[in-house]
Amino acid sequence: MALIVQKFGGTSVGNLDRIANVAAKVRGFRERGDDVVVVVSAMGGETDRLIDLARSVQEPPDPRELDVLLSTGEQVTIALLAMTLQGLGCAARSYTGHQVRIHTDSAHSKARIVSVDHQRIQADLETGRVVVVAGFQGMDEDGDITTLGRGGSDTTAVALAAALGAGECRIYTDVDGVYTTDPRVVPEARRLDSLTFEEMLELASLGAKVLQIRSVEFASKYGVPLRVLSSFEDGPGTLIGPDVEDDPMEQPFISGIAFNRDEAKITVIGVQDRPGVAFSILGPVAAGNIEVDMIVQNSGADGTTDFTFTVHRNDFARTLQIVRERSSQWGASEVTGDDRIVKISLVGVGMRSHAGIASRMFQALAAESINIQMISTSEIKISVVVDEKYLELGVRALHTAFGLDENVVSGERS
Ligand code: ASP
Ligand code: MG
DSSP, X not given: OOEEEXXXXXXXXXXXXXXXXXXXXXXXXXXXXXXXXXXXXXXXTHHHHHHHHHHHHSSSOOHHHHHHHHHHHHHHHHHHHHHHHHHTTOOEEEEOTTTTTEEEOSOTTSOOEEEEOOHHHHHHHHTTOEEEEETTEEEOTTSOEEEOOTTTHXXXXXXXXXXXXXXXXXXXXXXXXXXXXXXXXXXXXXXXXEEEHHHHHHHHHTTOTTSOHHHHHHHHHHTOOEEEEESSSOOOOEEEESOOOSOGGGSOSOSEEEEEEEEEEEEEEEEEOSTTHHHHHHHHHHHTTOOEEEEEEOOOBTTEEEEEEEEEXXXXXXHHHHHHHXXXXXXXXXXXEEEEEEEEEEEOGGGGGOSOHHHHHHHHHHHTTOOOOEEEEETTEEEEEEEGGGHHHHHHHHHHHTTOSTTOOTTOOO
């Protein structure tokens, strides 16, 4: 008999029929003899609706009160699911985050889980009940309701799986797993059987919005394997777990290709090549609370150099203004900007044990006459910045070049 923690997202509990579908699934596991803890999100669209309500009353909404409001979304679904389960003859009880004592810090709307008291859940499981827990919410030291940030139910599920020692945390959603890239861009994209926490973190932060990033960090920290599956069709989904190092040569070079359309770059041309210049360019940008992603500085020639960095497109105009206002102090001849760029990244732990990935990547892009504007690398990732008009072409070319297309068997990870 195993203990399973399952999480169902907003689409999966979007109406009463879907809640009935979830209940039937849960009952199936109970009948096989498994203990089941279910974490649910608010019904699809409900959290957005509540945020809109709050904002029509107060702008910006008071953070404490907003959390009181938002936590009601999940409270509705836990009760409806518990009732539906009972209707199927399956003993069940629902709990808010407060009631199971999911303790968090006091950072309203982005609280972090500090600890979970699992006694109450354990006692219910022992009497044969299914335990239904509200995702996305907790309670701080003063007993105030907190929420964990958008998509936070994933993190609730992982925290419960860790606290209860569950073998696996299953995240049921509207897709059947994690894909090699966005199937809307590459129809040949295929579901990955497995990937590592590290790879998932890279793919998530680069825009594969399947899981809340924090839940993956949490799962990685506590070693809880995560499985992403569809709540509508049966299938194995994608298992996200620790790096299996037994035979690194067996690992495919690349697990996935992520991309980000929201990039913009700024180049300061001809700045003096002396200590402190990088700091004096990026210092005021950071002070403006603008996050910088890639940074490239050329090696200096005749005492000057070019300095290029990327920011989110929404911050482009403001960054350009900050930099232009100061450009004379670095002796810069010009400040240029381009907000029609995108970033494409290859991600894979297999890169560690295989040389030549970067040159293969550049060759594949060259074959399509795609100019690379910037390059950055890390141990398991290579990113390039290209003109936005090449996004689809570039991602497709790389997907094929690295053997990720659906009909290709080599590179399949077991
Ligand atoms: N209901 C919250 C949201 O929409 C939390 C979640 O669904 O995970 O972000
Ligand atoms: Mg979600």
